[in-house]
Structures are given as structure tokens and as C-alpha cells.
Amino acid sequence: MAKSRLGGLQAVTANDLRSGAVVFMRRDGSWTDDVRLADAAQDPVEVERLIELARSGRNATLVVDPVLIEVAAEATGVAPIRLREKIRAAGPTVTFDS
Amino acid sequence: MSTPEAQPMLWRDGRFVEDDWRFADDSTPLPDGGKLAVSKVRFLADRSTLITRSDGIAIALASGEALGEIENDLERLEMIALHFPRYADGRNYSTARILRDRLRFNGEIRARGDVLRDQITFMIRAGFSAFEVSHPGTQVALRDGRIGSIRHHYQPSSIDGGFEASGYVWRRLSNRA
Amino acid sequence: MYRYDEFDSAFVLERVAEFRDQVARRLNGELTEDQFKPLRLMNGVYLQLHAYMLRVAIPYGVLSSRQLRKLAYIARRYDRDYGHFTTRQNIQFNWIKLAEMPDILAELAEVEMHAIQTSGNCIRNVTADHFAGAAADEVIDPRPYAEILRQWSSLHPEFTFLPRKFKIAVTGSPHDRAAIQVHDIGLEAKRDSAGRVRFAVWVGGGQGRTPMIAKKIRDDLPESELLAYCEAILRVYNLEGRRDNKYKARIKILVHEKGLDDLADDVELEFASIRGKSLDLPAAEIAKIEAYFAPPPFDELPASSAIYDVAVRTDPEFAAFARQNLAPHKINGYSIVTISLKPIGAPPGDATSAQMEAIADIAARYSFDEIRVTHEQNLVLPHVRLDDLPVVYAMLASTGLATPNAGLVTDIIACPGLDYCSLANARSIPVAQRISERFADSSRQSDIGELKIKISGCINACGHHHVGHIGILGVDRKGEEFYQITLGGSADENCAIGEIVGPGFSADQIVDAIEQIVATYLELRDSPRERFIDVYRRVGVKPFQESLYVNA
Numbered sequence: 063m064a065k066s067r068l069g070g071l072q073a074v075t076a077n078d079l080r081s082g083a084v085v086f087m088r089r090d091g092s093w094t095d096d097v098r099l100a101d102a103a104q105d106p107v108e109v110e111r112l113i114e115l116a117r118s119g120r121n122a123t124l125v126v127d128p129v130l131i132e133v134a135a136e137a138t139g140v141a142p143i144r145l146r147e148k149i150r151a152a153g154p155t156v157t158f159d160s
Numbered sequence: 161m162s163t164p165e166a167q168p169m170l171w172r173d174g175r176f177v178e179d180d181w182r183f184a185d186d187s188t189p190l191p192d193g194g195k196l197a198v199s200k201v202r203f204l205a206d207r208s209t210l211i212t213r214s215d216g217i218a219i220a221l222a223s224g225e226a227l228g229e230i231e232n233d234l235e236r237l238e239m240i241a242l243h244f245p246r247y248a249d250g251r252n253y254s255t256a257r258i259l260r261d262r263l264r265f266n267g268e269i270r271a272r273g274d275v276l277r278d279q280i281t282f283m284i285r286a287g288f289s290a291f292e293v294s295h296p297g298t299q300v301a302l303r304d305g306r307i308g309s310i311r312h313h314y315q316p317s318s319i320d321g322g323f324e325a326s327g328y329v330w331r332r333l334s335n336r337a
Numbered sequence: 338m339y340r341y342d343e344f345d346s347a348f349v350l351e352r353v354a355e356f357r358d359q360v361a362r363r364l365n366g367e368l369t370e371d372q373f374k375p376l377r378l379m380n381g382v383y384l385q386l387h388a389y390m391l392r393v394a395i396p397y398g399v400l401s402s403r404q405l406r407k408l409a410y411i412a413r414r415y416d417r418d419y420g421h422f423t424t425r426q427n428i429q430f431n432w433i434k435l436a437e438m439p440d441i442l443a444e445l446a447e448v449e450m451h452a453i454q455t456s457g458n459c460i461r462n463v464t465a466d467h468f469a470g471a472a473a474d475e476v477i478d479p480r481p482y483a484e485i486l487r488q489w490s491s492l493h494p495e496f497t498f499l500p501r502k503f504k505i506a507v508t509g510s511p512h513d514r515a516a517i518q519v520h521d522i523g524l525e526a527k528r529d530s531a532g533r534v535r536f537a538v539w540v541g542g543g544q545g546r547t548p549m550i551a552k553k554i555r556d557d558l559p560e561s562e563l564l565a566y567c568e569a570i571l572r573v574y575n576l577e578g579r580r581d582n583k584y585k586a587r588i589k590i591l592v593h594e595k596g597l598d599d600l601a602d603d604v605e606l607e608f609a610s611i612r613g614k615s616l617d618l619p620a621a622e623i624a625k626i627e628a629y630f631a632p633p634p635f636d637e638l639p640a641s642s643a644i645y646d647v648a649v650r651t652d653p654e655f656a657a658f659a660r661q662n663l664a665p666h667k668i669n670g671y672s673i674v675t676i677s678l679k680p681i682g683a684p685p686g687d688a689t690s691a692q693m694e695a696i697a698d699i700a701a702r703y704s705f706d707e708i709r710v711t712h713e714q715n716l717v718l719p720h721v722r723l724d725d726l727p728v729v730y731a732m733l734a735s736t737g738l739a740t741p742n743a744g745l746v747t748d749i750i751a752c753p754g755l756d757y758c759s760l761a762n763a764r765s766i767p768v769a770q771r772i773s774e775r776f777a778d779s780s781r782q783s784d785i786g787e788l789k790i791k792i793s794g795c796i797n798a799c800g801h802h803h804v805g806h807i808g809i810l811g812v813d814r815k816g817e818e819f820y821q822i823t824l825g826g827s828a829d830e831n832c833a834i835g836e837i838v839g840p841g842f843s844a845d846q847i848v849d850a851i852e853q854i855v856a857t858y859l860e861l862r863d864s865p866r867e868r869f870i871d872v873y874r875r876v877g878v879k880p881f882q883e884s885l886y887v888n889a
């Protein structure tokens with residue numbers, strides 16, 4: 063199961079169903095596009111609660127593919143650790159303008 | 161993956177009908193009467209008794225199971241059931257077309273397993289004529305006539321009859337799906 | 338070019354309506370994501386890292402000005418004002434909202450376009466030589482056959498749930514610009530001694546995890562039997578292709594495991610029951626399709642142009658462009674212009690709405706309204722008069738579209754990689770940008786000569802790295818981006834899969850490594866006429882390895 067396979071501090075991310083935008087979950091089950099405002103947990107029971115909440119009924123028509131990602135707690139808030147998740151949170155590292 | 165399952169219902173000739181076939185497994189003794197469908201293995205094992213039955217026999221094939229050993233018995237069969245373990249496993253579309261086009265099988269070709277509304281038009285065009293449907297949304301859509309919104313087809317298929325579309329020889333138009 | 342008739346329009350509108358219904362069912366919860374995903378994929382809608390991506394089919398890479406303007410409009414109205422041309426001659430929009438997809442498909446239908454079969458385990462958008470109908474070396478125009486294949490493969494009832502995706506490419510020239518030997522089916526149209534059209538049929542080529550070069554299964558297929566024979570191949574593949582492992586599911590693995598001869602026997606058996614029936618192509622039907630691809634009303638012109646010659650003599654920048662980005666046309670007084678979408682330091686294959694509109698205008702005025710998309714992620718104006726080239730060049734230059742680097746070291750193919758793609762292991766675009774900047778100097782580029790660098794962000798090989806003269810594959814090594822280099826690949830008629838040169842390089846090292854390989858080539862070549870790929874074929878991988886890992 064998703065449960066604490068990752069070990070450290072974790073948060074839930076997904077894509078918004080209608081727009082596809084990257085979103086992160088808060089403790090109350092609401093979604094934000096700002097990773098810093100995501101709620102993270104380390105305690106396996108709390109982590110499990112977060113992902114269960116993300117997969118629960120009403121989210122099926124709000125978001126797609128909720129998953130847990132490893133995060134760090136920084137002064138500014140939650141921050142992703144892996145490059146892939148950093149890019150998801152911040153957008154492509156290249157921009158197109160000519 | 162797991163589509164919620166309802167009681168399977170049989171769709172044939174544009175409506176849900178009572179299933180008149182029994183599917184026997186490979187080990188229990190064969191019932192005395194009634195229309196009976198068996199696996200290819202069982203058919204080949206019990207062929208001599210099966211072909212003497214008067215109530216109709218059918219063979220149920222797994223996905224991609226070869227037709228080789230039963231080709232010569234096709235005219236004894238009233239029905240062939242082809243199984244879709246997952247809707248994305250498309251081997252039995254080809255099997256149905258071979259049955260219709262090359263082997264000239266005229267009996268019922270039935271789709272079983274993961275039969276969903278968005279694939280039924282393809283199945284009909286590949287030669288299927290009956291559908292065992294367990295998916296609730298598909299049952300409703302069939303009942304409400306909300307299947308198959310595409311009538312223009314770019315290739316001949318196994319149920320063409322006379323529907324040749326204007327334009328090019330390879331095109332076809334269905335009356336309704 | 339091909340124009341929709343009522344049948345085509347009705348078909349596409351039915352499809353738009355169907356997808357509108359499917360999207361509505363997903364948004365209202367009737368469809369779960371598991372049920373919806375395959376349906377959206379069949380309309381080219383992916384969920385990528387940041388957003389939904391829509392891949393629009395550009396059949397065999399042929400566009401009219403009106404279509405290109407519509408793509409520009411979609412980019413501006415529904416996306417972030419740019420689009421990305423892909424190695425499949427398609428265009429991708431990276432920032433589309435699901436709720437707006439049905440409207441976009443309706444917009445596309447207005448200009449005879451759609452997104453059908455740009456994804457999924459079906460027969461994908463058929464590709465062809467991007468110089469079709471224009472190239473001086475062309476024997477037969479492949480577009481009519483590509484169009485017939487496009488129609489036949491559209492929502493084919495039997496082949497929509499294949500073991501894996503299936504790609505067909507067609508060329509009509511002995512010099513293969515369509516990379517037919519790395520396709521599931523590659524077709525070369527040619528003439529037999531009696532002048533009749535015959536196809537050489539190649540099967541089982543592909544890239545990805547297990548790259549393979551296709552094998553020739555028929556050399557003499559009559560044109561009337563094209564669809565019947567393809568249907569026979571597809572049927573055998575559908576029944577026998579592996580479904581237990583998605584990395585072994587392409588037809589190349591079936592060819593490899595079964596052997597070409599056994600496969601050919603099975604195909605012939607099916608073919609025998611299909612041929613001569615409803616899939617047979619009567620000559621009159623082929624002719625009807627061919628009429629759509631009749632040559633535009635070319636002027637009768639002399640083979641040379643004084644205006645062009647003067648411009649070459651007096652304008653060194655134009656001369657550089659002419660040397661690199663023009664190809665010989667079959668008609669006297671005309672030329673084929675490659676518009677590089679690889680300005681120095683920019684993401685390969687991207688074009689802004691304004692650029693697309695500028696190109697549409699130029700094509701309308703100077704290229705009989707036609708534009709082509711190449712699998713090398715560039716655009717082409719197929720029919721420009723030599724007399725008009727200086728003006729066309731100036732117009733291109735004014736929107737940043739006159740980079741004179743077609744076929745050179747900075748004309749890099751790169752897939753979207755980890756900046757966009759949810760399957761990626763590493764970024765591709767920034768590597769391409771840095772290589773491009775390193776080799777920015779145009780006299781240095783032309784001194785190096787033809788050199789094809791191709792970059793993929795994972796083993797799926799959308800960036801065609803296996804067939805790059807220099808291929809770069811991004812891998813994930815313990816959370817860090819690493820890049821593996823292959824050398825000696827080639828996608829043309831001398832098709833070859835590149836050889837891995839040695840251990841990979843970090844993101845910091847990769848550009849230096851490429852520069853080292855180029856330096857080694859320059860030392861080894863006999864003369865500037867000996868291209869990188871020629872040297873590689875002469876000396877092999879060894880000298881490159883030695884210079885690359887000298888301090889290792």
C-alpha cells in the first residue's frame with residue numbers, strides 16, 4: 063500500500079480534474095496549487111488518513127491520480143524533494159519565448 | 161481496473177433476452193438436455209457424445225484461443241462465445257472476423273467478460289451478434305439506445321451487407337450502430 | 338492536398354459529439370478515471386506533469402495555411418500561445434483544460450483536423466516523407482497511399498485494441514526521409530520494370546527499450562493489395578503479439594521471436610483470405626485520391642534565377658541559409674525550404690502563435706498554401722520559387738525563423754522530457770538548449786557539417802536517440818539526471834541503431850562530452866567532405882571511447 067513506503071515527511075499531490083493543474087492537499091481535504099501550503103505528515107497513521115481522504119468519494123470528480131510524495135519542511139512551508147516533483151510544483155525549467 | 165459488476169444480462173437482436181444457454185465447466189458431468197456451451201478442451205475430449213446432442217452445442221473460447229482444431233466442426237455449432245478478460249485485450253475481434261469472413265460461421269458470436277459500451281460498436285462490426293453485459297452503465301446505455309454514435313466507417317467489416325457508402329469502395333455507412 | 342468530403346466531415350463531427358459526451362460523463366462522475374483514461378487517450382488527451390496535453394494529428398505532416406492558422410488560434414485562445422511539433426509530424430498543446438477539449442476538437446473539425454488515434458494501442462497517425470510531391474529524387478508521391486491508409490486505419494473495428502501502438506510510415510523516394518525502417522510497417526513505393534507501382538514492405542522496426550531495424554517482408558506488393566496486405570499483417574499481430582509485457586508487445590518482438598519466415602507464412606495465409614475482396618483498391622479509386630495531390634500550378638521557369646544568384650553573392654546570411662535550408666525541387670525554378678524550429682538556445686520544435694501565423698501567410702503567398710511538418714521537428718515550405726527566396730528569407734528572418742542550421746549540430750531533436758512528460762527520467766530540452774548554445778557559432782557549425790543529435794528523456798525514445806548520429810538518453814541514477822550517449826545511429830535508408838559509447842554523464846558533463854566527440858570527429862576526418870557518420874562508419878566507436886574516457 064501507499065502507507066509509509068516513503069518513510070519521511072509526506073504530502074498528497076494530484077492533478078485537478080477539469081484543468082489538469084497540479085494541486086496539493088490540505089488537512090481538511092481542500093486543494094491548493096501552492097505546494098508550500100500543502101499539509102504534510104510523518105506519522106504513518108496520519109499519512110494513511112491523508113491519502114485515504116484524497117481518494118475518498120467526492121475527490122473522484124475533483125482530482126486525478128492522488129499520490130503521496132516526499133517533502134521537506136522548510137521555513138517557507140512544504141517543499142518537494144525529488145526533481146520530478148520540484149518541476150511539477152514549480153513548472154517547466156524552460157520557458158518558451160522567442 | 162475493477163468495473164463494478166451487476167448480474168450479467170444478455171443483449172441480442174436489439175434487446176435484453178433470457179439466456180437460453182448453459183455454460184458447462186470442464187469436469188462436471190454434462191447435463192442431459194438443453195443448449196450447452198463447453199470449452200474447446202471439453203469439446204475435443206467429449207466430441208463424440210457432444211455432437212450427438214439434439215439441443216444445440218456451442219464452444220466458449222478464451223482470448224486468442226486458436227480455431228484450428230474446431231474449424232471442421234463449425235457447422236455443428238450454433239454459437240461461439242469469445243471471452244474478453246479485459247476490454248483492452250483485442251484478440252477476439254480478429255477471431256470473430258476470421259469466423260465470419262474466412263470460415264463463414266453464421267451462428268451467434270457472443271462477447272463475454274469485460275464488455276463495455278464504448279466498445280460495442282467495434283464488436284458489432286467485427287461480427288459479434290450477442291453480448292453478455294455485466295457493467296451497469298453499459299446495461300443502461302444499451303437499454304436507452306445510447307450506444308454507437310458513429311455511423312461512418314472507413315473500412316469494410318464483417319457485417320456490411322449492402323451498406324456501401326458513397327465515395328470510396330472501402331467506406332461503409334451503418335443505418336444505426 | 339486531401340480535402341474532406343461530406344463523409345469525412347460527418348465522421349469527425351460524430352467523433353467530437355461522442356467525446357463531448359464522454360467528457361461530460363467523466364466530469365459528472367459517471368465515468369471513473371480508470372474508465373475514462375483509455376477513452377481520452379483515443380482522442381490524444383494525455384495527463385502530463387503540469388496539465389492535460391492534446392496531441393493533434395497532422396496526417397503525414399501536411400498542413401494548409403488555414404489549418405496552421407487554426408493551430409495558432411488554439412495555442413493563443415486555449416493554451417499559452419505556443420505549440421510543440423513532434424517527431425511524429427504532429428503538434429502538441431501542453432496546457433489544455435479538459436473541460437475545453439470538446440470545443441477545441443470542434444474547432445479542429447472546422448479545418449478538417451482531429452486528434453483521433455494520436456495515442457492508444459491502435460494504428461497511429463500515418464507518417465510520410467515531408468518532401469513528398471516536391472523532392473527532386475522522388476519516384477512516387479507517397480501521400481495518396483498515406484491518405485488511403487489513414488482512412489482505412491481510422492477507428493478500425495478490429496485494430497483498436499492491439500497489443501501496443503502501431504506506426505506506419507510511407508516513402509516514395511530511394512533516399513528515405515521518413516525513417517521507414519524504424520516503424521512497425523514501413524512502405525517504400527517504387528516502380529517495377531513495367532512502370533507499375535509496387536511496395537517494398539518492411540515490418541518490425543522500432544525504437545524504445547529494444548530498438549530494432551525492420552525486415553523486408555515483401556518487395557513487390559501491387560498497389561491494389563496495399564490495404565489487404567496491411568490488414569493481414571495487423572491481424573496476425575493482433576492475435577499473436579505478446580500481451581504479457583508491454584515492453585515486448587510491439588510487432589518487432591513478434592518478428593524477432595517468431596522469425597521473419599514464419600511470420601510471413603502466417604501473414605500470407607490471412608492475406609489469401611482477404612485479397613481480391615472488399616479491401617482491393619481499384620485503380621480508379623486510387624486515382625480519385627491521387628487527384629487531391631495533383632501538382633499545384635507550377636510556372637514554367639528556367640532552372641536558375643538571377644534574383645537568387647545575386648542574393649547569394651551579395652548577402653552572406655542569405656547564402657548561409659540557402660546552403661543549409663534548401664533542398665532540390667523536382668520542378669525547375671523551385672526549391673524546398675526548411676524552416677528550422679531550432680533557433681539557438683530555444684526548445685526544439687516549439688513555435689509561437691505569431692510564428693505559426695507568419696508561416697501560414699508566407700505559405701499562402703509563396704508556397705501554394707502548403708506547409709509540412711518534419712519528424713525532425715521543423716517545418717517546410719515545399720514549393721517556393723527561386724525568385725521568391727530572398728523575400729521569403731527576409732520574412733522568415735523577421736520572426737526569428739531563418740536559423741540556417743537544418744541538418745547541422747544545433748538542429749537537435751529533443752522530446753519534451755522531464756519538463757513536461759510524466760514518463761520522463763531526465764530533462765531533454767535544457768540539454769538541447771545548452772548544446773545549441775555551445776555550438777552557436779555558425780561558421781563552426783558549417784565546418785562540422787551534417788550531424789544529427791537526438792535526445793530522449795527516457796527509454797521510450799520519442800526523441801529518436803537510437804538513430805541519432807549522436808544519441809542522448811536521459812536516465813535517473815539515484816534521483817540524479819544522467820545521460821547515456823550512443824554513436825552511429827541513422828534513420829535513413831542506411832538505417833543503423835547507435836552503439837552505447839560507455840558510462841553516462843551527469844547534466845554538468847554532458848555538453849563537454851558532446852564537444853569532445855565532435856573534436857574527435859574533426860581530428861579523424863579525411864576532409865571536410867567526410868561527414869561525422871562516414872567517419873564513424875569507417876573507424877567505429879573505439880577512437881571516440883578513447884578520447885571520451887581518457888581521464889577515467
Ligand code: SF4
Nearest residue numbers: 752758761794795799
Ligand atoms: S522519450 Fe520518454 S520522456 Fe521523452 S517524451 Fe517520450 S516518454 Fe516522455
